[in-house]
Amino acid sequence: MKVSMGVHQLKMEGPYLTALRESNDIREDAAALQARMEEDGYIFIRGFHDRNQVQQARSEILNQLHQSGRLAPDADPEAGLVGPDNKSAFLGGTNTDKPAFLELVNSPRVMNFFTNYLGGAAATYDYKWLRAIATGGSTDAHYDIVYMGRGTPNLYTLWTPVGDTPIEMGTLAILLGSHRWEHVRSTYGQMDVDRDRTEGSFSRDPLELIEKYGGRWATSDFEAGDAIFFGMFTMHSSTVNVTNRIRISCDTRYQLASEPVDGRWIGKKPRAHETALEAPLKTMAEAKKEWGLA
Numbered sequence: 001m002k003v004s005m006g007v008h009q010l011k012m013e014g015p016y017l018t019a020l021r022e023s024n025d026i027r028e029d030a031a032a033l034q035a036r037m038e039e040d041g042y043i044f045i046r047g048f049h050d051r052n053q054v055q056q057a058r059s060e061i062l063n064q065l066h067q068s069g070r071l072a073p074d075a076d077p078e079a080g081l082v083g084p085d086n087k088s089a090f091l092g093g094t095n096t097d098k099p100a101f102l103e104l105v106n107s108p109r110v111m112n113f114f115t116n117y118l119g120g121a122a123a124t125y126d127y128k129w130l131r132a133i134a135t136g137g138s139t140d141a142h143y144d145i146v147y148m149g150r151g152t153p154n155l156y157t158l159w160t161p162v163g164d165t166p167i168e169m170g171t172l173a174i175l176l177g178s179h180r181w182e183h184v185r186s187t188y189g190q191m192d193v194d195r196d197r198t199e200g201s202f203s204r205d206p207l208e209l210i211e212k213y214g215g216r217w218a219t220s221d222f223e224a225g226d227a228i229f230f231g232m233f234t235m236h237s238s239t240v241n242v243t244n245r246i247r248i249s250c251d252t253r254y255q256l257a258s259e260p261v262d263g264r265w266i267g268k269k270p271r272a273h274e275t276a277l278e279a280p281l282k283t284m285a286e287a288k289k290e291w292g293l294a
């Protein structure tokens with residue numbers, strides 16, 4: 001099987017790509033999960049969410065996408081077929097018009113999981129990153145800290161595909177070992193896209209990173225209910241959606257309620273990124289030269 005990442009076609013279980021390790025056996029064991037996070041930089045759990053809840057959120061989102069013209073107009077919205085414009089939609093925000101979606105990502109099941117994992121009451125950002133990715137769409141490699149580093153670094157991203165999502169529809173990929181790249185953590189990992197007005201993606205070429213720093217990408221087919229979470233210093237990206245079906249996924253954030261939060265992402269109307277991000281003053285290539293990473 002060949003997997004599309006950047007401009008490359010990678011072989012599963014070849015030198016660049018492997019499967020994610022499942023952590024279902026230690027799901028309830030906070031100490032074992034913490035140790036696994038330390039070792040792998042991520043935790044992948046099948047059936048993390050209630051599958052029915054995922055399907056309800058999916059229907060709600062698909063109906064809205066259909067109404068806004070993002071899906072094939074004459075097909076059943078449930079088929080999730082990309083519309084004639086082949087446009088992705090970034091639906092970041094509080095998404096209060098999507099109650100089933102909010103029930104999924106704010107559910108007691110999710111909050112209790114993070115409360116157990118973190119060892120204290122968990123809180124979630126009000127801002128939810130919801131994505132509908134059209135054919136050809138993917139995400140470049142980055143650390144999340146550069147986008148949300150003003151609160152505690154003990155913050156986790158939960159990536160949830162909203163529906164069955166095989167690798168060819170665009171799944172989250174983790175660069176194994178990247179959470180231990182000390183020089184990258186102490187340079188790129190100290191950046192703040194708004195303060196530094198620098199683009200956030202670390203690399204558009206998934207193989208360049210492996211050649212420079214080692215490691216392998218890891219991803220898997222996901223079914224509705226499966227989810228993966230990882231820390232702020234784990235390099236991740238996505239495979240390319242090579243299908244004609246829209247990939248719906250969300251990334252949502254969890255931390256200890258007692259620790260400082262990044263104020264851009266909380267409240268009824270989170271401030272979010274400054275518009276300057278749309279016109280960064282510095283490219284990543286320039287920043288890398290300054291950090292000695294070129």
Ligand SMILES: O=C(O)CCC(=O)C(=O)O
Pocket residue numbers: 131138139144157158159172236237238249250251
């Ligand atoms: O879903 C994607 O394509 C990217 C997700 C991501 O960057 C994240 O979960 O932080």
